[in-house]
Amino acid sequence: MxxxxxxxxxxxxxxxxxxxxxxxxxxxxxxxxxxxxxxxxxxxxxxxxxxxxxxxxxxxxxxxxxxxxxxxxxxxxxxxxxxxxxxxxxxxxxxxxxxxxxxxxxxxxxxxxxxxxxxxxxxxxxxxxxxxxxxxxxxxxxxxxxxxxxxxxxxxxxxxxxxxxxxxxxxxxxxxxxxxxxxxxxxxxxxxxxxxxxxxxxxxxxxxALSVSTPERIWLSSGMRAVDHCVEGLCSLSPSVGEARDRTYKEGLKLLVPNLLITKKDWGNLDARLNEMMGVVEAMKGVKLGVPMGASHGIGHQLGPLGVGHGETSCVMLPSVLKWNYLNGNQDVKNAQKRVVDVFWGEETVATMLSGRGLKRDTADAGDLVGALVSELGLPRSLKEVGVGRDKLDILAENSMKDRCLPTNPIPLKEKSQVLEILGMAIGSEN
Known part of the structure; x- marks a missing residue:
C-alpha cells in the first residue's frame, strides 16, 4: 500500500x-x-x-x-x-x-x-x-x-x-x-x-541537536560542500538553467554562509544549524533542476580516493577553480561569478568578515570570497594541507579527466594541462 x-x-x-x-x-x-x-x-x-x-x-x-x-x-x-x-x-x-x-x-x-x-x-x-x-x-x-x-x-x-x-x-x-x-x-x-x-x-x-556531536572540521567542511553546490550551480553556463536555478542557489547561500560563520563562533546555536540544514535542501533543489556542476566537483571526486575528506575537497578546490575560470573566462563567466559576489556582500555577517580580511567589493572576485570564507572557518585551503603533494598531481589530473563534471565546467576542461594548471594553483606554498 x-x-x-x-x-x-x-x-x-x-x-x-x-x-x-x-x-x-x-x-x-x-x-x-x-x-x-x-x-x-x-x-x-x-x-x-x-x-x-x-x-x-x-x-x-x-x-x-x-x-x-x-x-x-x-x-x-x-x-x-x-x-x-x-x-x-x-x-x-x-x-x-x-x-x-x-x-x-x-x-x-x-x-x-x-x-x-x-x-x-x-x-x-x-x-x-x-x-x-x-x-x-x-x-x-x-x-x-x-x-x-x-x-x-x-x-x-x-x-x-x-x-x-x-x-x-x-x-x-x-x-x-x-x-x-x-x-x-x-x-x-x-x-x-x-x-x-x-x-x-x-x-x-x-x-x-544531534549534529552538535559532529566534529567541527567535518560539520563545517561538509557545509562548504553545500556551498560548493550553490556556487558552481550559480556559475554554470548551461543553457538549461534559469531563474529557478538562481532563486534556489542564492537562497541556499543566504542560509549557509552566514550561519556557518555563526556556528564557528557559537557551536551550540541550534537555530543556525537548522538554517544550514535548510540551506542544504535549497542547494540540492538546484541539483534536482539538472544544473551541472564544474571542475571543483569533478576534481574533488577524484581527490577522495587520495584520502581527502568529502567536504575538504571543496575547501581546497573551489577557490582555485573559481580563480582559474575568472582569469581564463570571457565576460559570461565573469558575469556568472558576479551572482556569487552579490550574495556574499549582500549578507551583513558575511560582508563584515570579508572586510575584516581586507577584501573590497569592487576588486575581489568569487574565488577571493570563497577562499576568505574557508580561512575564516579554519578549514584547509591547499592540497598540501590535506596531504596531497606534487607527486600526486599527474594521476589526479588523469583521473579527473574521466569525471563527468569537467566538460560542464564554465570553461570546459578538455586538456590534462588545464587541470594541472588548476592543481598548481591549489597546491599551496611548499616552503
Whole structure:
C-alpha cells in the first residue's frame, strides 16, 4: 500500500501527511518529486520510531551507523526505540565508500531479509545506502556484478531500488537528497558514479541537536560542500538553467554562509544549524533542476580516493577553480561569478568578515570570497594541507579527466594541462 502510493503525487502527499507525528513537521523536500520526505521538530530517535511503524510498517531494520556515533548515547537511544525490530547492524563504511564495504553489507542484508535500512551518520554511509539498495535490486553480489551498475557502463534495463531508506544525517554534505552516489573501486582507486531515479532516501530526519556531536572540521567542511553546490550551480553556463536555478542557489547561500560563520563562533546555536540544514535542501533543489556542476566537483571526486575528506575537497578546490575560470573566462563567466559576489556582500555577517580580511567589493572576485570564507572557518585551503603533494598531481589530473563534471565546467576542461594548471594553483606554498 505504501509503495503503491509513493508514485501518484498529491494522493501520496495527503496520505503521508497523515503519517506525521504530533509536533513534527513532515513534508516533501522537492514537490512534486515523490521522495524524499523531510522530518523536523522531533528528536531523531522518536521520529524514526514513529515512521518505522506508521509510514513503512517495517519489522526487520538494518542499521548502518558511523563508528564514532556507535559509541555515543545517541545510538543507544535509537537502539532502545527500535528494540527487537533490529535485524542487523553495520558499524561504519570506510571513507569514499569502497566497493568491498558495499558488497559486505549487500550480502549481509540479503541474508537477513531486512525490509528497511536506516543510516545514522553521513558521507560514505549515505552514498553507501544508495549503492547498496541498487545492488540488492539488481542482484549484484560480487565486484564484477557491481561494476556493471556503474553509470558510465550504461547497462540497460536496470531494476529500481525496492528497500526503503531513512537517512539521519550528521553533516551537511547533502547526499541524502540526490538520486546518485559515488563508490570507489579500490583495485583502481577510481571513484565511480551510480545513478538511478529510484536511488536515495525515502525519509530524511533532521535533528540539529544531534549534529552538535559532529566534529567541527567535518560539520563545517561538509557545509562548504553545500556551498560548493550553490556556487558552481550559480556559475554554470548551461543553457538549461534559469531563474529557478538562481532563486534556489542564492537562497541556499543566504542560509549557509552566514550561519556557518555563526556556528564557528557559537557551536551550540541550534537555530543556525537548522538554517544550514535548510540551506542544504535549497542547494540540492538546484541539483534536482539538472544544473551541472564544474571542475571543483569533478576534481574533488577524484581527490577522495587520495584520502581527502568529502567536504575538504571543496575547501581546497573551489577557490582555485573559481580563480582559474575568472582569469581564463570571457565576460559570461565573469558575469556568472558576479551572482556569487552579490550574495556574499549582500549578507551583513558575511560582508563584515570579508572586510575584516581586507577584501573590497569592487576588486575581489568569487574565488577571493570563497577562499576568505574557508580561512575564516579554519578549514584547509591547499592540497598540501590535506596531504596531497606534487607527486600526486599527474594521476589526479588523469583521473579527473574521466569525471563527468569537467566538460560542464564554465570553461570546459578538455586538456590534462588545464587541470594541472588548476592543481598548481591549489597546491599551496611548499616552503
Amino acid at each position: 505504501q509503495r503503491a502510493l509513493r508514485h501518484i503525487g498529491s494522493i501520496f502527499f495527503i496520505y503521508s501527511y497523515q503519517m506525521a507525528a504530533k509536533g513534527e513537521s513532515y513534508r516533501l523536500a522537492f514537490s512534486p518529486n515523490p521522495k524524499p520526505y523531510i522530518s523536523t521538530g522531533l528528536p531523531f530517535h522518536k521520529a524514526c520510531a514513529h515512521h518505522i511503524s506508521n509510514t513503512f510498517q517495517a519489522s526487520k531494520i538494518y542499521l548502518i551507523v558511523s563508528g564514532s556515533i556507535s559509541k555515543t548515547e545517541d545510538f543507544s537511544l535509537l537502539q532502545s526505540e527500535i528494540g527487537n525490530k533490529i535485524a542487523g547492524i553495520r558499524y561504519g563504511i570506510k571513507p569514499h565508500t569502497p566497493w568491498t564495504d558495499v558488497l559486505e553489507i549487500v550480502n549481509d542484508i540479503n541474508e537477513k531479509g531486512a525490509d528497511l535500512i536506516i543510516t545514522l551518520g553521513a558521507g560514505s554511509l549515505t552514498d553507501g545506502a544508495k549503492v547498496i539498495t541498487f545492488a540488492l535490486a539488481n542482484k549484484a553480489f560480487t565486484l564484477d556484478e557491481l561494476a556493471k551498475l556503474a553509470a558510465d557502463v550504461k547497462t540497460p534495463n536496470l531494476l529500481p531500488c525496492e528497500i526503503p531508506v531513512i537517512n539521519i544525517p550528521t553533516s551537511l554534505s547533502g547526499g541524502e537528497y540526490s538520486p546518485f552516489g559515488g563508490a570507489t573501486d579500490m583495485r583502481t582507486h577510481r571513484k565511480s558514479s551510480f545513478a538511478h531515479a529510484s536511488m536515495g532516501a525515502d525519509l530524511v530526519i533532521l535533528d540539529p
